[in-house]
Amino acid sequence: MALTKQIISKSINATATAYVGKDGEVWADPINNTLRIGDGTTAGGILLTGGGGGGATTWALLGDKNNANGPLTVALGMTAGLTGQGAGGVSIGTQAGMTTQGVEATAVGAASGKTSQGENATAIGSYAGFTTQGAGATAVGDRAGATTQGVDATAVGGFAGEDNQGFEAMAIGKEAGKTNQGQTAVAVGTASGKTSQGINATAIGSYSGNISQGQTAVAVGHSAGYSTQGAQAVALGTYGGSENQGAQSVAVGMQSGEFYQGAAAVAVGRGGGGYIQGQQAVAIGDGAGRNVQESQSIAIGAAAGGGSKYEKTYVSHAGTNLELSDTTSLIVGAKISNTQGVTSGTEITAIVDGTNVTLNQGLTGTPVASVVNFHQKGQGSQSVAIGKEAGKTSQGNTAVALGNLAGFDTQSVDAVAIGSTAGKDTQGAEAVAIGAGAGNTTQGDKTVAIGRNTGKTTQGLKAVAIGFEAGNATQGSQAIAIGSSAGKTTQAADTVAIGTQAGQDIQSQKSIAIGPYAGMTTQGSESLAVGHNSGKTTQGAQAVAIGMNAGTTSQGTKAIAIGMNAGQTSQGANTIAIGETAGQTNQGLNSVAIGVGAGTTDQGGAAIAIGNGTAVNNQGESAIAIGNVAVLAGQGDNAIAIGNRAGGFVNPQAANSIILNATGTQIENTTADSFVVKPVRAVAGALPTGFKQVAYNPTTGEFISYG
Numbered sequence: 065m066a067l068t069k070q071i072i073s074k075s076i077n078a079t080a081t082a083y084v085g086k087d088g089e090v091w092a093d094p095i096n097n098t099l100r101i102g103d104g105t106t107a108g109g110i111l112l113t114g115g116g117g118g119g120a121t122t123w124a125l126l127g128d129k130n131n132a133n134g135p136l137t138v139a140l141g142m143t144a145g146l147t148g149q150g151a152g153g154v155s156i157g158t159q160a161g162m163t164t165q166g167v168e169a170t171a172v173g174a175a176s177g178k179t180s181q182g183e184n185a186t187a188i189g190s191y192a193g194f195t196t197q198g199a200g201a202t203a204v205g206d207r208a209g210a211t212t213q214g215v216d217a218t219a220v221g222g223f224a225g226e227d228n229q230g231f232e233a234m235a236i237g238k239e240a241g242k243t244n245q246g247q248t249a250v251a252v253g254t255a256s257g258k259t260s261q262g263i264n265a266t267a268i269g270s271y272s273g274n275i276s277q278g279q280t281a282v283a284v285g286h287s288a289g290y291s292t293q294g295a296q297a298v299a300l301g302t303y304g305g306s307e308n309q310g311a312q313s314v315a316v317g318m319q320s321g322e323f324y325q326g327a328a329a330v331a332v333g334r335g336g337g338g339y340i341q342g343q344q345a346v347a348i349g350d351g352a353g354r355n356v357q358e359s360q361s362i363a364i365g366a367a368a369g370g371g372s373k374y375e376k377t378y379v380s381h382a383g384t385n386l387e388l389s390d391t392t393s394l395i396v397g398a399k400i401s402n403t404q405g406v407t408s409g410t411e412i413t414a415i416v417d418g419t420n421v422t423l424n425q426g427l428t429g430t431p432v433a434s435v436v437n438f439h440q441k442g443q444g445s446q447s448v449a450i451g452k453e454a455g456k457t458s459q460g461n462t463a464v465a466l467g468n469l470a471g472f473d474t475q476s477v478d479a480v481a482i483g484s485t486a487g488k489d490t491q492g493a494e495a496v497a498i499g500a501g502a503g504n505t506t507q508g509d510k511t512v513a514i515g516r517n518t519g520k521t522t523q524g525l526k527a528v529a530i531g532f533e534a535g536n537a538t539q540g541s542q543a544i545a546i547g548s549s550a551g552k553t554t555q556a557a558d559t560v561a562i563g564t565q566a567g568q569d570i571q572s573q574k575s576i577a578i579g580p581y582a583g584m585t586t587q588g589s590e591s592l593a594v595g596h597n598s599g600k601t602t603q604g605a606q607a608v609a610i611g612m613n614a615g616t617t618s619q620g621t622k623a624i625a626i627g628m629n630a631g632q633t634s635q636g637a638n639t640i641a642i643g644e645t646a647g648q649t650n651q652g653l654n655s656v657a658i659g660v661g662a663g664t665t666d667q668g669g670a671a672i673a674i675g676n677g678t679a680v681n682n683q684g685e686s687a688i689a690i691g692n693v694a695v696l697a698g699q700g701d702n703a704i705a706i707g708n709r710a711g712g713f714v715n716p717q718a719a720n721s722i723i724l725n726a727t728g729t730q731i732e733n734t735t736a737d738s739f740v741v742k743p744v745r746a747v748a749g750a751l752p753t754g755f756k757q758v759a760y761n762p763t764t765g766e767f768i769s770y771g
Contacts, residue, residue: 081108150183166199198231214247262295278311294327323401326359339401339439340409355439356399363443364450371442372457375435384423391415398438405429508541524557604637684719
């Protein structure tokens, strides 16, 4: 066993470099500040050197701080700094900086900076910067920057930047930027940018940009941009752009653009564009465009273009058939989300029955979970939905919905709904609904509804409703209602109602009402009412009322009333009243009144009154009055009065009588079954040549000449 020698201090009368000491004797050289050890033969002995890295160890006098230089390298640990340790290098730990450690590099920890550690690099932690750590790089943590860490790269955390971290890249957090982190990329958070993070990409938050984050992409938040985030994409928020976020897309908010966000798409708000958002689509608002938003569509507002999600219990599958607990609410085109054993995006092509559906492809295995999630389309391509829940479910391609609940459910292709609840449920293709509640429920194809609550319920094909509550309920196909409450309730097909409350209630097929309150209530089929209050109440089929108050109340079938107040009240069927107040009240069946005030009141059936003020009151059945103010006071049944002021001017004309008046003055006939004619030329003396006497047969009513 080798003996331990004790060194005793004493003065020697010899120079340190000439003194030959005993074997093992140690002495100091105060001139050169070195230690020497004797071998028994060599003058000056052997100069002692430091251990570890092999550099000489020198000391200054304790009080000579200005000349103290210390060791140029430090290597502590088995084989630390063993070969090619650069000046100023520090290696602490077994195999730390073992081979070719760069100038002023630092390696602390077992096998840290073991091979080819670059100058000014720092590796702290076991296996940190293990192999080929670039100059100026920093690796702190177990296996941080372990293999091929780039120049000036930073990896802090266990396994951070472990393999092929690019130059100037930064990875902070356990497994951050673990494998193939691109140059100048940033990953902060556990497993952020873990695998194949692209050049200039940024991932901040645990598991953000975890797998294949594209170049210059940004992911901030837990699991944001988790898998396959496209180049230049942005995902901000927990699970934002989590899986397959397209290039240049933007997802801001928790679960925004979560699954399959298309290229250049934008999703802002919790769950916006959450599942299959198409290319260049825009979803802004809580849940906007959440389920299957198609390309180039726009959804702005809470749940706008949101679609629907249904959870169904898996029963079995065979080929493309999938059996579920039930198929309630599912529709063709619904897509299955990420479920183990099912390819994402698998689509229903047919609803077989209450429990079975047909898929566009078979399942890849049996779903691990019993619940299968189905997502039903919110928005079609190039559609626009702005407002809370606007265009939420099955909005057609190129449709537009603006307003709270506008185009909420099943808005068809090219439809437009603007206003709160406009086109809310089942709006037809190319339909237009503008105004709160317009086209609210079951608006037909190619219809137009403009105004609050217009065409609100069951507006027919190609119908038009413009004005507050126009065509409000059950407007027929190709009907037109323009004006406040026009055609409001049960407007039949091919009708026209123009004016405030025109054709308001039960306007029959092919009828026309133009003017305020025209044909307002129960207008008959193929009838016509033009003018304020014309045909207002219970206008018969094929009746015509033209003029203010014409045929206002109870105008009969095929009756005609033209002029202000003509046929105003209870005009009988097949009657004609032309002129102001003609046939105004109670005009009998098949009668005719032509002229201002003709047959004004209680004109009998089949009566005829022609002339201003003719047969104004109480014209009898089948009576005829022709002339200005003829039979002014009334006319009996079957009576005839022809001429200006003919009969009944003071007293009613008797029934079955005749008056022919050409005098221009009043003539009356109050005797029934009589005939009055004026003027008759009077001749004195004998009967003039050429004239004959006249005789009358009271039985036949025939006049004859004789003689």
